Amino acid sequence: MTPIQPCLWFDDNAREAMEYYVSVFPNSRIERIDEYPDESLDEHFTGMSGKVLNGEFTLNGVRFTCLDGGPLFRFNESISFIVWCADQDEIDFYWSKLSHVPESEQCGWCKDRFGVSWQVIPRIMGDLTSTPAQVQAFMQQKKIVIAELENA
Structure with a gap:
């Protein structure tokens, strides 16, 4: 059975958030970070080089995914x-x-x-x-x- 995994959309600080969260919760670690490619490859990546395209981390045994997606969406209290x-x-x-x-x-x-x-x-x-x-x-x-x- 496929587990359900939360994905968090950050503006541009997903790496900082992952590092902070794993320092707060026990049994936590960053699993992997895939970065956006060099922005010279495509105009869609302008300003995103080195940012998190896909990050995976575990907080106290719960797996999360995250990304730097820009300011289009914001977190709110509904989740x-x-x-x-x-x-x-x-x-x-x-x-x-x-x-x-x-x-x-x-x-x-x-x-x-x-x-x-x-x-x-x-x-x-x-x-x-x-x-x-x-x-x-x-x-x-x-x-x-x-x-x-x-x-x-």
Whole structure:
């Protein structure tokens, strides 16, 4: 059976994003980078020489593909990646690495410096939002704080 693999379209910093992501997540590595050919070969490649035509990388065992495609498309919050965390320390760690756009933070959702949206969520999220008071507290949070939800 063929696995489904996410592909991320970056403007022109796919290599930088791959390098950053593999430094953040354990069990991660860049698998390969294919670069655009010399731009003198075709006018469609103007300014793309050395940029990522196809990049493959693994984040904590999950395989991704990416490319530098120019500014035609942008990331938005309709697609996000969930980082399931064991405890508050993990939440704090990933939040510090992935949250770079404060105005995008809400309910464990954040946006990184490349514009990719992440949900940094505790594995016990279902237990932490089982009462109306907990849900109300959750809706007020940016980064999830487990103790606040437990005490709600």
